[in-house]
Amino acid sequence: MILEYEGYRVLEAADGEQALTVARTRAPDAILLDIRMPRRSGLDVLERLRAEGIDVPVLMISGHGTIETAVRALQLGAQDFLEKPLERQIVLRRLEGVLERAFLRSEVDTIQREEDRRWQLVGTSEPMRRIRELIARAGPTQATVLITGESGTGKELVARSIHRASTRADRPFIKVNCAAIPDELIESELFGHEKGSFTGATGRQRGRFARADTGTLFLDEIGDMSLKTQAKVLRALESGEIEPLGGGEPVHVDVRVIAATNKDLREEIAAGRFREDLYYRLSVLPIELPPLRERREDIPALVEHLAALVCAENNFRPRRFTDEAIEELKRRPWRGNVRELRNTIERALILAPGEEIGVEDLPDVETAAGPARTGEDWFDAATLREFKERAERAFLERKLEEHGWNITRTAQAIGTPRSNLYKRLEHHGLGTASGRNAAGGQDS
DSSP: OHHHHTTOOOOOOSSHHHHHHHHHHHOOSOEEEESSOSSSOHHHHHHHHHHTTOOOOEEEEESSOOHHHHHHHHHTTOSEEEESSOOHHHHHHHHHHHHHHHHHHHHHHHHHHHHHHHTOOOOOSHHHHHHHHHHHHHTTSOOOEEEEOSTTSOHHHHHHHHHHTSTTTTSOEEEEETTTSOHHHHHHHHHOBOTTSSTTOOSOBOOHHHHTTTSEEEEETGGGSOHHHHHHHHHHHHHSEEOOBTOSSOEEOOOEEEEEESSOHHHHHHTTSSOHHHHHHHTTEEEEOOOGGGOGGGHHHHHHHHHHHHHHHHTOOOOEEOHHHHHHHHHSOOTTHHHHHHHHHHHHHHHOOSSEEOGGGSOOGGGTTSSOTTOGGGGGOSSHHHHHHHHHHHHHHHHHHHTTTOHHHHHHHHTOOHHHHHHHHHHHTSSOHHHHOBTTBOOO
């Protein structure tokens, strides 16, 4: 047979009933299904397969096909339609195409499952139950959402959960970290620019609003946005139009905005640093996230989940934390919330020698995220450069902890721009994407 000669393993069925049995028990990668068969027609078999949730690709075959039959087969979920007499090259080309599309769809599904697991909300505490209820209510609406809470409580995670629960779930989710982009570039990043609109604008750039069209735009750390940019964001929200820098006519965009901040925006309004009209435009649906210390009963589930993520990302064998270690983790203050918890778990998994992680394997509270504060291990550095790296990391960690892992306050305290602090944190692996993607809490 043609397919066997080309290296395919072929399973045969003499009639429709037998075809159903083979499909149920042998899980073929594709099915070539004749319209006319004894006991059950091909269309009946196809309809039954789909009713049972068997989503294997099907190519229908007919020597008496009509347009109505072909349309019916496609409506039932057939991927293609072949007419007799079958031609070798056509059969092989169509089958290869169907299998390739099925493989790509499977890859996409796998990636989606991994993403869903990565951004999974973890915890069954009362605060988490309320958060899930709010997400379920907010998701299907088009209302803007303002998410507040300390750094590391999971604001980006909640924003993504809202997006997945919305009618825009299959559309873009675009994130902007308003604190990480210098003031002179934020408008270009948000609204785009035309070539030559400013020095260095060597080409046209689509802004984040345009890229999020029909989807969701997540404005993280919006409390750090300048008043000038706030005014333009407000105008975009109210009119549904944006004006790229150096552009002519306004551009219409259909964007749902979710914003987040670890600041008290009412205090920022009182201090003249945040527009009151923008605050009310954003906080149609406010969601306040609790710190980890207010939901300690979720820590065992978070430890299990985060440990599994870290092991999978680093190709480690799965390991568990002892009950004593988990009790110790439940007692800690967690000023950095779930991000700090993940940091602690990751370090313990890397350094612990045994199959289980015990209390003795946990980093000390003061050094959970990095080198000891005494500086004694700095002198183990082999070079001056390595010494400077260790010292800078320890300095940044201490200052971040002193300011509750608030990037803006830390940057002001140490006298460096926010954008530069973000670069140094990224360099040292403090609050980077790999360290933040802890289901149950991001550093936003």
